[in-house]
Amino acid sequence: MTKFLLSVHVLAAVLAIGPVAVAGSAFPRYLRAAATDSNAPAVLRALHRLCRVYALLGIVVPVFGLATASQLGVLGDAWLITSIVLTAGAAALLAAAILPAQRRALELAGDAEAVDAARLPARLGMSTGVFNLLWAVVVVLMIIRPGSTTGA
Template structure:
């Protein structure tokens, strides 16, 4: 059962978190390009936002199966796992509270952008939050592989 839970957990990470990180990372630069050139189709921003939002919801499976796997391995109280849970929670909060709302704000303000594109700071702020989101997931990935102090044989 542990191998099944671990396989589902890893697949959920690849299939859910991967698309969120890519789409969210592409959004700020794409928003700047669309704002700079009105001939560009802004629909691509809608698609990137939808991918970020939908796959974030699917990503709920990651901690669910991660905790189930950790429970079956008996490592729920391990420091590396607790740190991973905290970092995952921070990444989820960042996505839900800062990244997705800012994407939505950019989509809403893009048609009537009131500042010159060079002075538009929203994409830069979004890029910063998205970079932090990606760094949090990179740290979690390293912790899942290295598992410092783990007795499970890493």
């Protein structure tokens, strides 16, 4: 059962969080181009939709992660608690900063001056970069698992 839970957890992380990381990172580039590229607004809408949908699908990641941790008996390990805190931080950043900023950017997409005045591309780039960094740290923690008995 543990192998099944872990497999779903890892697959969900790759298939749900990966698209959010990529689409979120591409969003600022297309936002900068929105004033001059007639295709950019459609791309922005698609990227935002990808982020929203895959963020919801991403809920599977911590659910199966906690189930796996429970099966392995590591719920109290420091590396796991740190991973949970970082995951919660990444989720909060996505829900409270990135997705709302993308929505705001979609409203302003055709107005280059408004986009620049709001510094949306830079803020979105920074927020998405922090989101991606948090997930990278979680992945590293999941791989090295300090104190692990597997010898890895």
